[in-house]
Amino acid sequence: MLAILPQLLYTGVGIGAVYAIASLGFVLLIRAADVVNFAQGQFSMLGAYIMLVLLVGVGVPYWAAFLLAVVLMAGFGVLFAGAVYWPLRHRSQLTVIISTIGASILLPNAVLAIYGPSPATVPGLFASQGFRLGSVFVDSQYLSIIVIAILMVVLQYVVFEKTLLGKKLQATSQDKEMAAMLGISVAGMVLFTFAYSAALGALAGVLVAPVLFVSVGMGATLALKAFAANIIGGYGSIPGAILGGLIIGLAETLGAAYISTPYKDAFGFVILLIVLLARPRGLFGELIAEKA
Amino acid sequence: MTGINRRAMLLGTAAALAAPAIIARAAETIRIGVVSPETGAAAESGQYMRNGINLALDAINEKGGVLGRKLEIVVADDQTTNPGAVLAFSRLASDHSIVAFIGSIRSTQVQAMAPGVLKTAKPMMIGGTDPKLTHQGNRWLFRCRPNDTYSAKTIAAYGVQTLGRKKIAMIASTDAFGTGGREALTSELKALGITPALTLGYANQQADFTPEVLQIRSANPDLITSYFTYETDLGVFAKQLRQLGVRTTWLGSPSIVDTAALELAGPALYGTYGVADYAVNASPTSKAYAAAYEKRFGKVPDNQSSWAYDATNVLAIALANAKSTAPEAIRTAILGIQGYKGAEGTYDFDQNGDGLHGYSVVQNQNGKINFIKYVEFPKPS
């Protein structure tokens, strides 16, 4: 059974990278606006459908459809913020959560009503399905996902640590009142985060679409895992979200191969429980601690 | 973040119940209640189901209907959930002008509705293939597809006796359908003296099947058998199976040849075998059905519509033969139907309410489904 380990590790990292990208959008919203977005997975679903419509319906070239889907979803993120978050920004966090739950019902069912229930396929980034490297079949789509996940982490680091925009975003997420006093447009920062978060969700969606197919239910499959990834890594921590995603991906893949396939979905959550009991603030520590 | 998209609300199921207000014409038409998934994970299947019913219904009504009255359907959405099915059915059951029902293709949902059907005491035509459904003393369920005892028998017979395979791997969903199929196939193989080399269960809606595929590859079977519920799962599995270099013969339950799976998985399914209750080339009636369906809906039909088409026709015949809409009379008439050639096969109802007793074996040859043979089993007495 050890012979299959390299392949399992590769796939585990690949699927983990998907969870990681989805989880990244999640984390940013928690940090910037203290919003736990239950509709985050639906960003991925919408992104994949937009790409599908552009590609198959309108006939836009592949890369253009890919990028347009992500960009359009950034715009949608602003709309989403305006409708679901903005009117409730002064209310309790729970009120906003329920509002996003409403959105997580609205979005897939709206797509269902407009597009119909049939799942569809989208081609991968590369014509080739992949290649063989020793005993490992390197799926080209998973490879793209892993590379893009790494790029996103680097981009995230550069944007957050090295640019003025990033510093403003950080200031906003740490102390809104102070940020406002420093002349930072808190509203602008929050809207930007929604746009960015929706774009990240869409990116996860269009990347995973060739593997998972485009279906109304795909958002739900991703979102719960992305959420768990975020908790394992440390609620609100960006490196934690990446690491958490990888851990869940690997736990599921290895757990299914060596322990039990029916319980595959449980492994990520068992690890989550273990992490919470052993290291309650998550692996990377929690950034949003309650002030005593 | 949640899967509410597919289930929105437990109680919301109520909503599903798209029952139009009682219409004054009610006395003139014969009303048939349809519980189908209009939303949720199997929403696509619900669409096909209605297509099949409407095709049959329009043909019947064009010829003047039954007993001099036209047929009419009342659809209630089960949201692809058990609670949804229970509420959808109870909504229909409270409408006394409905004389019979067409239920779900999904065994889980039929199982959930079964107690209500028994209480209502009116016939329901079902497409769920879990053998138990018609074998637990519920006299009002009538199956318009061969049950999984027969799919398991056919897989075992064709795989072991015709293809001569001995080392068999099995992968099945852990839902009611998959579990039922797995159990039936295990016992059929046992009857042939074979213990599966590997049995895998998976939870529906997976993003990845690499661990399952690798376990199959390591077990190195000479035949893969499967009971997949959702086409997306089947598609992901098929693609990864081929990518990871498994070329083993694969003989699957009917979902392997349904239209959506063929579209999603494409070449990954080429060369696979399936047992099918509906195969286009199985008989002249199935061919005629395919032609009519394609003409109207622009797609090749599969079992998700054919069984519902047959169910509507069987009900119409039973109503005509019974010369009444009384439940007992319809029941007797349904059980009396012998030798009726439907799209799915020849209906010989047995005392359990099972109409069909065999499956076709088909093969996917470059995306086209070729009929190989029909395996018929004697109906139980």
Added chain:
Amino acid sequence: MDGATAPPAAMLAKLPAARWWRGMPGTVLGLIGACVIAALAPGQGYYLNIIMQAVTYAIGVAGLVVVLGYCGQISLTQAGFLGIGAYVLALLTTQLGVPFLAATLAAMLICGLFGLLLGFASLRLGGHYLAMVTISFQVILTLVLTNWVGLSGGPDGVSGIPRPAGFASAHAYLGLCLVLLVLVMFYAWRLKLSRLGRAMQAVRDNEIAAGTCGIHVFRTKVVAFGISAMLGGLGGALFAGAFSYVSPDQFTFDESVVMLTMALLGGVRSPFGALLGTFALVILPEWLRFLKQAYLAVYGGAVILIMIFVPEGVWGWAAQRFGRGARPIGEWPVPPLPLLSMRGENSGENALEVADLAMHFGGVKALDGVSFAVRRGSVHALIGPNGSGKTTFLNVISGLYRATSGTVRLGGTTLDRLPPHERTRRGMTRTYQNIRVFRGLSVLENVMIGAERPGNDVHKPADVMARALAALDFVGLRREASQPVGSLPYGHQRYVEIARALAGSPEVLLLDEPAAGLNSTEKQELGLLLRRLKGHGLTILVIEHDMKLIEAVADHITVLNFGKCIANSTPREVLRHPDVIAAYLGEPQPA
């Protein structure tokens, strides 16, 4: 105290809150209504199923009211508890032939145990940890119910679940469920008004202040979660009996989210809100069904709109809009506030002793070996420039921080290892620089929580209320007693906090910058209040910047700078001390 008049029980009885039979007439009406509805309800079919589901769910959702609405802890596995309850009942009745009633009790018990277990694992930490642990529990539970075929029957579930003897008919069983629902509503409503319920709400509104009011925060949360789980179990057991069939997909994470939505939509702080929400979410999609394919999309949109326009939930909104408003509490006399330390009479004996207290945050020595004593009956002021460690000191002695080293003794008892509520139990109460009142409660309820300090000399509800009213009399807020505390001006909220601390009849009262944020009139009033307290001989340790106030009330002053005690003497001497002058000149005194 000896001069106090007897509690005017007859007068107090006029207060709705003091009537033991409170809510019972409504409950009896509810029970009658339940029987009428059960008798009139359709005997079978769709509407019956809808009602059965709504009623059994409403019991589970009432559990969410307790854990989320009262105690402020987010549970995302309420459907999981319904599922455990339903499966326990189903398996016990069908497999082992256990009678329905016994099986229902077992279902509640097992759910309660699961609740306690999960609570112990997650509730020590604040905030969203319960939410995370319950999500995991919910997902794993669904997988276990689906895959552990030997126990749960697998995806087919369990069918043929019987109903209790004599309740086999739809009408009788619905009647039973409705009666239980009314009783659960009554219980949840009375819980809110009880001592435990107030403790839960205090934990919800301000965990830190709840702890220093003597509430065992962790235990309160675990109990709330346990009650919530038991109600979930009851709802689940009744659900199983209602439909005679259970399967794993009826109790998934999605259903938990639906139940959460029901509670919040209706108004999570009231069981009636939750009931309303449960029924509303049955009717809303039903009512939308004419939209066919789009109805779930519209339903999702409606949830968003409801949150935007009635964020407190429908019941919360209706209560604000149509409620009778707070009724003022009458002017009858209550026994005056007994200030326990009067017995001490500035005796020279030490009420509070601090020895070598140190508190290090990493490399920062916030407190660096502080020692001094507060004499019984004295007003002891602790002053020092900003950042000198005063508030840290208060947080250490009230148990919010654990000291790095050193000892705190209260009336001769060592407090070092004790959590805040245990210190409060031994007679220490406090106020905060940034006011920490319980915003969801009325002024009177806030002060009653103070009067319910464990170790206080009042126990009966009427006495507790009399004590709270006395404390409000003392600070002059009796007339505002029934107002929501959030509606008071800032200065009055501070008085509420002081009254809350006084109602606990403390041995030592700790005041953390009581004058902060007050205008000059309010400061004068505060000065008068402190002098009255001093007159009663209460032992007070006060942190303050306002030197006029300090000079007016302090018997003794301790000065802290950079975590060290630089002076400790009478006001006159301390204010002449060169180190003190240097410390203050070195850093300008804030306004």
